[in-house]
Amino acid sequence: MKNKALFVDRDGTINKDCPYCKDPSQIQIYEDVVRLMKEYQEKGYLIIIVTNQSGINRGYFTLEQFHNFQDELIRTLMDMGVVVNDTFFCPHRPDENCNCRKPNTGLIEEAAKKYDIDISQSVIIGDRDDMEGEIGRKLGMKYIIVKH
Ligand SMILES: [Mg+2]
Numbered sequence: 001m002k003n004k005a006l007f008v009d010r011d012g013t014i015n016k017d018c019p020y021c022k023d024p025s026q027i028q029i030y031e032d033v034v035r036l037m038k039e040y041q042e043k044g045y046l047i048i049i050v051t052n053q054s055g056i057n058r059g060y061f062t063l064e065q066f067h068n069f070q071d072e073l074i075r076t077l078m079d080m081g082v083v084v085n086d087t088f089f090c091p092h093r094p095d096e097n098c099n100c101r102k103p104n105t106g107l108i109e110e111a112a113k114k115y116d117i118d119i120s121q122s123v124i125i126g127d128r129d130d131m132e133g134e135i136g137r138k139l140g141m142k143y144i145i146v147k148h
């Protein structure tokens with residue numbers, strides 16, 4: 001049987017959005033989404049973060065800074081009882097016309113391939129209908145939009 005996943009946007013969904021978040025001291029977690037992640041995890045869903053990080057290719061922060069922020073976020077979530085299985089991120093600027101920048105579906109497809117995920121049985125959660133909502137509609141996947 002294929003796996004199911006909860007795909008979770010990062011900025012504005014798990015943590016309070018800040019313009020091009022890069023400093024781990026800026027991390028402020030939304031507990032309602034953590035509770036949802038826990039519920040899905042307990043039901044056997046993989047927990048996968050999917051995030052646009054154009055700040056990398058815009059030169060606002062380095063790949064290393066991105067990973068430091070991400071590691072701290074994952075540690076914080078672990079302390080709250082959520083195990084993040086993986087993170088897929090897009091480093092590109094919009095003008096690079098990649099296939100992975102949301103609302104394109106590349107990150108989801110990459111994750112689905114790596115983890116043998118049934119997209120039709122999976123869920124995406126985010127704070128933007130024009131991003132995560134759009135992906136849900138394109139792929140026929142359930143989506144949840146949170147307003148914080
Ligand atoms: Mg967001």
